[in-house]
Amino acid sequence: MGRRVITTQLQSSQANGDVDTYFSKLVKYIPSDVVGGWVAATSAIRSDASAPTNLLLWIAFGAGVVFTTFWTLKHTKMPKKRPAITQAVISTGAFIVWVFALGEPFASLPFYRPLYGSLLLVLYTLFVALINPREDEISA
Amino acid sequence: MMKHKDRSIMANILARQASYAADPRQFFTFVLRQANLPDAWVRERLGQWAGDIDGEARTLVDWAVDKGTPPNRPDYTTLGCISEVLLPKLGLEDATDLACLVVRYRWYKDEQRRAALIQRYGIPQPFDGNDVASSGPDFISPWPPADADEQLQGFLRSAQEMDVGFLELATRRSRSICRIEIPGPLGMCYGTGFLVAANLVLTSHHVVAYPNPDDIQANAQTATLRFNYVTGENGAPENGLELQLHSTKPILAYSPTDDLDYALLQVEESIRDYTNLTVTPYALTLPIRGKGLHILHHPEGNAMKLGFSDNGVTEVFDRINRIQYVTQTRGGSSGAPCFNDQWQVIAIHRSERSRPFGSIREGVLFRAIYPEIQHHLT
Numbered sequence: 001m002g003r004r005v006i007t008t009q010l011q012s013s014q015a016n017g018d019v020d021t022y023f024s025k026l027v028k029y030i031p032s033d034v035v036g037g038w039v040a041a042t043s044a045i046r047s048d049a050s051a052p053t054n055l056l057l058w059i060a061f062g063a064g065v066v067f068t069t070f071w072t073l074k075h076t077k078m079p080k081k082r083p084a085i086t087q088a089v090i091s092t093g094a095f096i097v098w099v100f101a102l103g104e105p106f107a108s109l110p111f112y113r114p115l116y117g118s119l120l121l122v123l124y125t126l127f128v129a130l131i132n133p134r135e136d137e138i139s140a
Numbered sequence: 141m142m143k144h145k146d147r148s149i150m151a152n153i154l155a156r157q158a159s160y161a162a163d164p165r166q167f168f169t170f171v172l173r174q175a176n177l178p179d180a181w182v183r184e185r186l187g188q189w190a191g192d193i194d195g196e197a198r199t200l201v202d203w204a205v206d207k208g209t210p211p212n213r214p215d216y217t218t219l220g221c222i223s224e225v226l227l228p229k230l231g232l233e234d235a236t237d238l239a240c241l242v243v244r245y246r247w248y249k250d251e252q253r254r255a256a257l258i259q260r261y262g263i264p265q266p267f268d269g270n271d272v273a274s275s276g277p278d279f280i281s282p283w284p285p286a287d288a289d290e291q292l293q294g295f296l297r298s299a300q301e302m303d304v305g306f307l308e309l310a311t312r313r314s315r316s317i318c319r320i321e322i323p324g325p326l327g328m329c330y331g332t333g334f335l336v337a338a339n340l341v342l343t344s345h346h347v348v349a350y351p352n353p354d355d356i357q358a359n360a361q362t363a364t365l366r367f368n369y370v371t372g373e374n375g376a377p378e379n380g381l382e383l384q385l386h387s388t389k390p391i392l393a394y395s396p397t398d399d400l401d402y403a404l405l406q407v408e409e410s411i412r413d414y415t416n417l418t419v420t421p422y423a424l425t426l427p428i429r430g431k432g433l434h435i436l437h438h439p440e441g442n443a444m445k446l447g448f449s450d451n452g453v454t455e456v457f458d459r460i461n462r463i464q465y466v467t468q469t470r471g472g473s474s475g476a477p478c479f480n481d482q483w484q485v486i487a488i489h490r491s492e493r494s495r496p497f498g499s500i501r502e503g504v505l506f507r508a509i510y511p512e513i514q515h516h517l518t
Contacts, residue, residue, distance in 0.1 A: 008494070013471045014471075019494040022497055132496065
């Protein structure tokens with residue numbers, strides 16, 4: 001299964017696979033590999049008590065946001081198709097939401113409550129898979 | 141162990157057939173003799189008569205269940221032998237029910253014979269769970285419950301009524317449909333096409349864009365068109381009528397895949413000798429949302445199938461020459477004609493599109509293609 005969300009599929013027998021459904025779009029939109037990397041990175045940062053933990057977490061978060069965007073664009077590249085910008089934006093948003101739900105570095109902000117993160121994660125996860133990227137949609 | 145409900149279904153089928161016979165007792169005798177059961181078994185059964193048709197049918201089913209497998213026909217159970225006699229004599233609904241029972245209880249022990257029944261009667265198979273990964277978390281595993289097969293039988297029994305005239309027109313139109321086969325390094329590419337003139341077939345451009353998208357004429361020169369590729373009486377597809385395209389100019393006109401996505405193919409001249417092939421009529425009016433849309437196609441290269449929907453048209457995009465519908469298709473359906481309720485072509489099927497929940501099918505309006513090909517049709 002490729003990572004790009006497929007919204008249009010020609011139907012000769014040589015066309016590969018089906019269009020993505022709600023569940024397969026959900027799987028493709030959430031950058032689980034980057035989130036996994038984030039969990040590992042935060043553990044490593046916290047393990048050194050002498051380091052400026054909060055600063056490093058914010059730097060890692062910024063790097064993660066940029067990385068998610070380019071990582072998604074790279075893995076969704078397909079011949080003769082426009083870059084999957086919508087999917088890259090959604091995946092980057094998903095990374096931010098996951099980090100927010102996991103806590104750090106947002107936990108250092110005064111307004112932050114873990115409840116907000118949990119609710120945002122649930123809402124984002126439920127609704128994001130309803131979005132169909134317009135990169136190869138028809139314009140009615 | 142055969143369920144009571146299924147025994148009743150089998151007994152009802154037998155009783156119904158017996159009631160059509162001038163002499164019901166003779167009917168049961170006939171069935172037992174034609175089933176090629178051991179002579180001693182037949183004599184044992186014929187020596188009894190329950191007194192009425194329903195009673196005899198139920199008794200016969202119970203007796204056959206008890207007998208198990210006849211020693212002279214190890215590939216069948218006794219009920220399988222009886223089913224083999226009954227199936228050709230039944231109407232579609234009873235035959236489908238009986239075929240479901242044969243498959244469910246393996247009354248035919250030969251897997252290929254069961255597979256032929258499954259294909260012929262379109263018997264749904266239980267979900268085997270192998271495709272869970274592609275459809276997300278397995279929320280449905282406790283559901284449906286163990287009696288899912290019965291639910292499926294119930295579903296088949298309440299099948300929608302279809303007008304026979306509608307089916308006759310569909311059959312007539314099916315004589316214009318062909319499977320398009322183009323060999324290539326990744327295997328055979330299948331699509332569907334249909335006759336728009338005595339020797340002209342219309343299909344999707346992307347079907348003939350395989351294997352070399354830059355030389356569709358060369359691709360088309362290797363193509364084979366297979367007309368009348370339908371399931372035969374034995375449940376397997378018949379070979380159909382195989383034709384090639386014109387050797388020097390197989391494609392008369394086309395529009396790229398991202399535009400009108402069509403190719404007008406010129407078939408070898410010998411096609412005119414086959415008088416059983418017919419040309420598909422077309423309509424140039426704009427289809428209406430909510431109206432029926434029916435498709436004759438070769439999904440996955442299989443024998444011809446009819447996809448129908450009474451209110452299949454969901455959107456018509458006149459400006460970009462597209463129509464969307466819910467009628468089911470699969471890979472291999474590209475190039476198939478989309479018919480209106482009068483069985484006139486209104487579009488050529490080309491793709492499937494994702495929607496927030498589920499998906500929708502899409503075709504190119506024939507009225508957009510017609511001006512580009514009309515001088516070839518006269």
